[in-house]
Amino acid sequence: MTFYAALVQPFVEYGFMRRSLVACLALGIGCGPVGTLLVLRRMSLIGDAMAHALLPGAALAFVITGFSLLAMSAGGFIAAMIVALLAGAVTRLTSQREDASFAAFYLIALALGVMLISTRGSSVDLMHVLFGTILAVDDASLLLIAAVASTTLLLLAAIYRPLVVECFDPGFLRSVGARGAVYHALFLALVVLNLVAGFHALGTLMAVGLMMLPATAARFWVNEVWSLALVAGLIAFVCGFVGLLLSYHADVPSGPAIVLTAGALYLGSLLCGRRDSVLYRWWQQRQHRQA
Amino acid sequence: MSAVRLRNLTLTYSRHPAVHHLSGEFAQGSMTAVVGPNGAGKSTLLGAIAGRITAATGSIELDTRREQIAYLPQQEALDRSFPIRAIDVVILGHWSKVGALRAIVPALRERALHALAAVGLTGFEQRSVSELSVGQFQRVLFARVLLQDAHLILLDEPFSAIDARTTADLLKIIRRWHDEARTVIAVLHDLEQVRAHFPHTLLIAREPIAWGETEQVLRRDNLLRARAMAESWDEQAPLCARGAA
Structure with missing residues (x-):
């Protein structure tokens, strides 16, 4: 097989492959910076919980309207935001920590969503909602994913400074009179928007994959917020590209192929990254012993 | 009074x-x-x-006024592993002037460099806070308070x-x-x-x-x-x- 046939031809020949690749690029642009900030804010697992929490809203919209892009997106967004608000309220009103309340609510939401879809849809519908069908992304879905990526970049540009300060030194933000809670809420809305976009391509169980794995892998290569966001976005796109080719040539499901590629890149970074990786630490200890 | x-x-x-x-x-x-x-x-x-x-x-x-108060927290309240450079922490002292959106003009950056020099950290501008000792980091926070002019x-x-x-x-x-x-x-x-x-x-x-x-x-x-x-x-x-x- 030639280089062209392996890497380029599938995208030249098939429109669905090109659309999927553009979807991966748009997801990478949005999920890269959002995932980076989620990791830096130590909210990785909360991101996962919110990805699952959007299911009952999307499922309810599916039961009422069928596979309507806008209705399922709006339903998913509203459900995930409700779960985020409820989990936040439980943390404020009781002694329970936020991660525990998020876990409780997302499990309830996930079970409710699966049950709702089962009442009307087939097992194929359920698989579609849980694992997505990035190869079936149509123009409308592509526009939605691109719009989410654009909104993400614009809003992040506007709230970047307070978000970074709220993450590093929340007390300072409060002491200068800035409303950290507002920025936190806007950021959570961005997380949910990107998860909704990811949901259409990768399903509720995999949506968070392109958000978290590239962002955690990037931590082993660079060490500034802007470069972390850039590298995470780039890794997400590369994972989409490689995952789609893997899916095409090996005839395996595309969503899991993309997320597994991201997983492989994360493990590779963990072992060989230029910052704080296993190999880097071993090399430093060796140098220290020789000195 | x-x-x-x-x-x-x-x-x-x-x-x-x-x-x-x-x-x-x-x-x-x-x-x-x-x-x-x-x-x-x-x-x-x-x-x-x-x-x-x-x-x-x-x-x-x-x-x-609230903008005329500078607050230096305990170091434990800050995330020292966060990837931010010393100069960027000091520049936050200009918050009352730049807020969330306005640009950091060269004159403000220059004042931040002077503040770092005043606490004895010339040459540490580009260091990540995770690479600083506890004492050096406290000097950075004092430089931020200096800029706040509170x-x-x-x-x-x-x-x-x-x-x-x-x-x-x-x-x-x-x-x-x-x-x-x-x-x-x-x-x-x-x-x-x-x-x-x-x-x-x-x-x-x-x-x-x-x-x-x-x-x-x-x-x-x-x-x-x-x-x-x-x-x-x-x-x-x-x-x-x-x-x-």
């Missing part, structure tokens, strides 16, 4: 009482140490003056786990703030340091024990009373109603 006036102030921490019925005032341009046993409510009081904690009852009256400066345990040389350098900066007639309130543990450098002291043990000139406040009987109160605290006690009306 007072910079901060407390009226029958009661504060809670994690829904439990931390400071009871505190009344008094910090004079304009004064330099006051807040001391007391661990858990006495010192940091809670400072956080309330900074506007971070809401009073359960009573009030705090400030003779200055009338009221609140310092929460500024010398905790700091080496002697850094402590001496930072004490000089605090002394300069006092000479410039800024009001300084610092939570401290080292009573000898307080006696040597702070003219006024507030001794609290969830309730005010004494407030005034340092030598009068840090008398043996006051310190024993504070310790005795600390040993009798009930962590689950409800808020008392005394003076709430």
Whole structure:
């Protein structure tokens, strides 16, 4: 097989492959910076919980309207935001920590969503909602994913400074009179928007994959917020590209192929990254012993 | 003339009482140490003056705008692993001028470099905060306070786990703030340091024990009373109603 046939031809020949690749690029642009900030804010697992929490809203919209892009997106967004608000309220009103309340609510939401879809849809519908069908992304879905990526970049540009300060030194933000809670809420809305976009391509169980794995892998290569966001976005796109080719040539499901590629890149970074990786630490200890 | 006036102030921490019925005032341009046993409510009081904690009852009256307050938190409250450079932390001191959106113009960056130089950290501008020692990081935070150019400066345990040389350098900066007639309130543990450098002291043990000139406040009987109160605290006690009306 030639280089062209392996890497380029599938995208030249098939429109669905090109659309999927553009979807991966748009997801990478949005999920890269959002995932980076989620990791830096130590909210990785909360991101996962919110990805699952959007299911009952999307499922309810599916039961009422069928596979309507806008209705399922709006339903998913509203459900995930409700779960985020409820989990936040439980943390404020009781002694329970936020991660525990998020876990409780997302499990309830996930079970409710699966049950709702089962009442009307087939097992194929359920698989579609849980694992997505990035190869079936149509123009409308592509526009939605691109719009989410654009909104993400614009809003992040506007709230970047307070978000970074709220993450590093929340007390300072409060002491200068800035409303950290507002920025936190806007950021959570961005997380949910990107998860909704990811949901259409990768399903509720995999949506968070392109958000978290590239962002955690990037931590082993660079060490500034802007470069972390850039590298995470780039890794997400590369994972989409490689995952789609893997899916095409090996005839395996595309969503899991993309997320597994991201997983492989994360493990590779963990072992060989230029910052704080296993190999880097071993090399430093060796140098220290020789000195 | 007072910079901060407390009226029958009661504060809670994690829904439990931390400071009871505190009344008094910090004079304009004064330099006051807040001391007391661990858990006495010192940091809670400072956080309330900074506007971070809401009073359960009573009030705090400030003779200055919120932008004119600089607050230096305990280092544990900050995420030292966060990927941010020393110069970017210092530049945050310009918040009242740039807020969330305005650009950092070269003149502001230049002033931040001067502030870093003033705390002895020339050449450390591009270092990530995770690469700095505890003392160097505290110097960075002091540089940020310098840029804030505040009338009221609140310092929460500024010398905790700091080496002697850094402590001496930072004490000089605090002394300069006092000479410039800024009001300084610092939570401290080292009573000898307080006696040597702070003219006024507030001794609290969830309730005010004494407030005034340092030598009068840090008398043996006051310190024993504070310790005795600390040993009798009930962590689950409800808020008392005394003076709430």
